[in-house]
Amino acid sequence: MPRESFLWEVECLGDIVMAVSDRSTKERLLSVLDDLEVLSRELIEMLALSRSQKLPQPGEESQILELLVQRDGEFQELMRIAHEQGKVHQEMQLLEKEAEKRDTDIQQLQKQLKEAEHILATAVYQAKEKLKSIEKARKGSVSSEEVIKYAHRISASNAVCAPLNWVPGDPRRPYPTDLEMRSGRLGQMSNLSTNGVNGHLPGDALAAGRLPEVLTPQYPWQSGEMSLNMLPPNHSNDFMLEPPGHNKENEDDVEVMSTDSSSSSSDSD
């Protein structure tokens, strides 16, 4: 490459590097460092060639030297800028950490606000429901005297609690009797009059003798004959204790039969 064109290229490159300011400092530093390397090599080669050929070329050497000095100055300036950028970078890192911390705080606050909103929404809903019920109660208001009268009427018929001197058989009691249950709608639905007499009657109702005979329950254990008749006849011996010698005869029969069979077989032989 002719030296003139090389020098021209290097100058142009330098101008481009200076003009394009949006290139990163790293790229510019590396570029200037490459220039420095090329220029210093060129200068040394030129000097070595001129020494060997004894041909002084002061014009070109001085041009390259000027460029070298210029690029070296640029390199130092860029290194200074890079040094400053390093400091700014540290500050930026601190700022980024602070921004992350603020982000965390904001997220925490947002979470708390959402929780508060939920709690408040629930409280408002409950308060509205309560207001509704208050309004409803206000519309259908009943005087306290009326309520007390009604309470007296209920308690006078022993519908709330039994009298203190209550004894079995006394009809004054808070819960309904069996007959009352049966005469009610529930009793009619489930047909308690036919199926429900199996041991659930209270003893006082029986003692009072208020049930008709048809409805009086008949329990198996109340009559010995009944229980015996209920058992099937072929099972009657299963539950009876037999004397120890009772099966002896059967066993002897079996032995006799086996003896007969053996003798008959021997006879056939």
Place this chain on the structure above:
Amino acid sequence: MAASPLKEEPAPEDCSLLPLVYDIIKCMDKDSPDVHQELNKLKTKIQEAREQIVTMPGIGLSPEQQKQQFENLKEQVRTKNELLQKYKSLCIFDIPKS
């Protein structure tokens, strides 16, 4: 980007290559045998400078871009601080006294 300690970086004035070039020219003038050694020094210096540039933090942007980014970050932090202050100082649960 990992930040390397700035203390290890040489001062910008130590980055000049001219003293080494001058030493080489001086050796050539004297026909000294140390010229190869001086040449190696220059090569090593250039290589070290290249490695240092690659590892330097914060020079992936131009100074203008970095400044812009720095301003953006400051603005971001300021906005977030204001937002937090605003929410913390809100008295939304204050009941007006009748």
